[in-house]
Amino acid sequence: MLEAVGLTKQFGEAVALDRLDLQVAAGETVCLLGANGAGKTTTINLFLGFLEPSAGAALVDGVEVARNLSAARKKLGYVAEVVALYPTLTGAENLDFFAQLAGERVDRAARDAILSRLRFPDGAIDRPAGTYSKGMRQKLGLAIALMKRAKAILLDEPLSGLDPAAANDLVAVLRETAAGGTALLISTHDIFRAKDVATRIGIMRHGQLLAMIDPATLSAGELEAIYLTHMAERAA
Numbered sequence: 470m471l472e473a474v475g476l477t478k479q480f481g482e483a484v485a486l487d488r489l490d491l492q493v494a495a496g497e498t499v500c501l502l503g504a505n506g507a508g509k510t511t512t513i514n515l516f517l518g519f520l521e522p523s524a525g526a527a528l529v530d531g532v533e534v535a536r537n538l539s540a541a542r543k544k545l546g547y548v549a550e551v552v553a554l555y556p557t558l559t560g561a562e563n564l565d566f567f568a569q570l571a572g573e574r575v576d577r578a579a580r581d582a583i584l585s586r587l588r589f590p591d592g593a594i595d596r597p598a599g600t601y602s603k604g605m606r607q608k609l610g611l612a613i614a615l616m617k618r619a620k621a622i623l624l625d626e627p628l629s630g631l632d633p634a635a636a637n638d639l640v641a642v643l644r645e646t647a648a649g650g651t652a653l654l655i656s657t658h659d660i661f662r663a664k665d666v667a668t669r670i671g672i673m674r675h676g677q678l679l680a681m682i683d684p685a686t687l688s689a690g691e692l693e694a695i696y697l698t699h700m701a702e703r704a705a
């Protein structure tokens with residue numbers, strides 16, 4: 470569903486992403502782990518068409534993003550690290566607005582079912598989004614992506630700064646979403662959450678994908694040791 474083929478991004482002389490080859494199939498959850506500046510956000514931004522590749526291609530369901538941006542974006546949902554909402558509009562109005570942008574109409578029953586799965590507090594959807602906690606903002610961001618019925622969802626550090634309960638609520642819905650056939654690509658610094666949710670974990674450093682790991686075969690401690698070894702090689 471998501472495919473990077475030799476995907477490369479340079480900013481001047483600096484190579485932010487170096488010939489990335491990656492596939493995320495329908496129903497798969499790939500987490501990208503890596504230190505600051507490893508190229509995780511650059512990867513997501515190339516899939517979203519926020520950046521143009523210097524070489525190679527990002528494809529969504531076979532559509533090359535750089536060649537057909539609107540067709541690729543129709544198939545994508547996106548949850549940013551800080552979900553941007555209109556603070557004076559209610560959550561419901563934000564949802565309606567973003568659904569309309571995506572050419573969708575919000576079905577009340579489907580909306581309420583998603584909010585309930587996310588454990589979004591009762592009644593809060595009719596409050597201005599400016600009053601929401603970080604956890605509520607992230608939940609609404611995921612609800613917006615889910616309402617779009619996207620084939621693939623890109624999430625850039627979606628859990629950072631969330632308390633464990635809110636993070637658990639999001640992870641539970643992400644699992645259900647992947648089980649329903651959506652492809653998920655998640656950038657994160659959280660090894661333990663990555664192990665919890667990912668079918669595969671990519672370790673990135675200096676714009677390169679160094680390893681692709683099946684977390685089911687490892688304990689959390691073993692995964693952490695592998696990650697730290699890769700990071701230590703950078704310092705050596």
Ligand SMILES: Nc1ncnc2c1ncn2[C@@H]1O[C@H](COP(=O)(O)OP(=O)(O)OP(=O)(O)O)[C@@H](O)[C@H]1O
Nearest residue numbers: 480483484485503504505506507508509510511512
């Ligand atoms: N617009 C830009 N102009 C110049 N350099 C950039 C730009 N965007 C990213 N970079 C550089 O590209 C590299 C990869 O950055 P990227 O944001 O993809 O890393 P990351 O893995 O997401 O890091 P973090 O965990 O801090 O979010 C970094 O060296 C960064 O400074």
